[in-house]
Amino acid sequence: MAVHAEGVSRGLLILLGIILIVTGCAAIGMPLVAGLAIELLIGWVLIVSGIMQSIYSFSSRGWGKFSMRLLAGLLYLLAGIMLIAHPLRGVLTLTALLGLLFSLEGMCKIIGSFQIREVANWGWLCMSGFLSLLIGIIIWRQWPSSAVWAIGLLVGINILLRGWALIMLAVVLPSGGPAQRS
Secondary structure: OOOOOOOOOHHHHHHHHHHHHHHHHHHHHOHHHHHHHHHHHHHHHHHHHHHHHHHHHOOOOOHHHHHHHHHHHHHHHHHHHHHHHOHHHHHHHHHHHHHHHHHHHHHHHHHHHHHOOOOOOHHHHHHHHHHHHHHHHHHHHHOOHHHHOHHHHHHHHHHHHHHHHHHHHHHHOOOOOOOOOO
16 A cells, blocks of 8 residues: 555555554454455455456357456356365465565565675665564475464564554655655
């Protein structure tokens, strides 16, 4: 979610920041509950997407387009139903995918950083890659027990940092309201 300082009041940014900080802290404090909530949300998003994709398939011309779109919609629907019906298994699966994602992202960042060594501060990308790879390895080495903490903790940290970023943005806004361009 992009937040633009123009048109947004300082008070609103601070309020949103506080709400996000509290939400992030709650997710960090109860990572399994947060992980289950996220997993259920993803399940419902997949169900709605599957229904919409299936309905959309009937507007297709030709058997090939119709069947592929319907198949995609049914797969989304089935995946969503499976996540809703078996939330703990869903958290396990999503945690395994998260570990894989962090590991692959880390390797790509490391490789990419060595390809831009002539650029100043390329080491930051490399360090970010090593940290992503380390997180992925930690998740994988502790899997399946990492399912208890990984999703909720990482999303909680992200939400907490976003809240602080909004508050820091509000601090630099003039007290009268939105930032003015000169």
